[in-house]
Amino acid sequence: MNSAISKFKFNDILQREYGFDDIMSINTLPGGYLEEETWLVCLKLNRKYVVKIINHEFNVDHLTTILNFQNYLYSNINYPCSLVISTLNSKLVVQINNNHYLFIQTFLDGHVPSLIELDESYLMKMGTLLGQWRLASRTFISIVPSTNIEKRELTCQWWIEQFDRLSLCKHLEKIDINYLRLILVECQERLNEKVDQLEQGLIHNDFQPSNTLCTDDDRQVYIIDFGEACYAPLIVDLATALFLLLTNGIDDDNRLNTFLVSYKNLVRLDRHEIELLDVVIRLKLTANFIGDCCNVKSKEEYDHSSWLQSCWKWINALHQERRNLFQTMICHK
Template sequence: MFEQEDMCGCLQTRLSGVPLHQTTAAPDVLYRVGQALGRLSLALEPLRLPAMHRPILWHVGCWPRLMELEKHLTSGPLAESVRVAMRNYVELIELQLREMAWQVTHNDPNPFNTLLTEDGVAFIDFGDGCWGPRIQDLAIAASHMVTDPSLTLCGAESLIAGYASVLPLSALDAKLLVGLIRARQSALTLINYWRADLFPAEAACIKKNVARAERGLSILSALGVGEAEMAVRRVLS
């Protein structure tokens, strides 16, 4: 960061690579992404940063209030899936989060912020970074990979397995992971429908990840709580 007279700025390093959303997310690619995400979690764990406790809509602590934005959704299956996922989060997951490991997290490792480079996998855009459950980054990344209901975890298997090969999941992580994925998909949907209504000219950019979240949520909505936990355990084994 620098300041001089009437100007201030931030010098950033430019990374050359291909964003994950522009590639074919083959299982081996997703496994490497998961491994990189696990290494990122380990690197962030010891950090204590200014403003890491600031309130932002993307933080899990704000999610119980997000249903106030429900009026921006059109009524139908999507709205119902969002209601169910957020109710599950509030009633079954939120109180158990205090028992999980917390640390500084990236908090937005989506396919637009994940680059495949010549030197490996890189992550950009740490602007939503904050203090949260360690597993949150895995839940966010996995939420964007849910595309195929015929697979054990609907397409997120390799990414989760890669992460766990670097940073093993606890029993509680395995129990809550799918619920956190669904809650994140719902939070993304609620926040971005609201933002798109506020800034209609920017709606296409704002909602670039929404279709993926909606499809993923519709797929995971078919999994019961116990069934979801067993699916995660099968991947980890």
């Protein structure tokens, strides 16, 4: 059981806060960054719920707003995601201690798609769902104060953190720190004067195939893991999704175009977003690469990480010969 909560306290919270008096079993589920973070709770009559125990670094208002948005998606536009369950006192979040929170959502029965399953049909559904997210975010933000949502992306503090992380990668001799710094500086110069002109809203911030579930029978696509959601320029969500597709092996023009076209069928990108899309893609790719390299302990670990090798390949490609890859796709469709 998670060190933040004993098994006795875990059961006590479920009974006291949610009225779960008929628990049949509690088992861990894969998912999340921390061990024993996600649990499957089975009740009588085949009722299943997913319990998330998280060490949340932001305030509880932020987390509650994210979960409210998840329920808004589920209830108002029939979005394929879990429904967050309220406590008996109508709370979405239960605080366990100073740093840990707990919330419960409905169980989705599906699997993370394999690379073979990520065909044009699947990518079309993903592009549509990201577009629907953006449209729903506009409406939601108009009725919920954005002050309740943490701003994490492209803020002054965010830029400081990216440059600070570079120094933590010096132990990896294969990493050209100066080259990565050059990319960050170039992107910062391009974005600083225009970021305020970009439409802001609530973004998923980790929209990728591994954060989707596919049903075995009708290939319904569900979106999961809203934990990285924050308030940021909405183009960041599209940029993040595209670089994650590239680095996860979705690098052919047909599938990338399918994703983009299905997104654009719902969302009209303005000229600033089109102009800056490739810049934000390079920035997010580079920042994620640097962040992951900080956690690599040795050259051998780096060499055996297919994810980092893929990131490095695309950092070079997008910084050099394919700088306007997605702007070209958008303008020719």
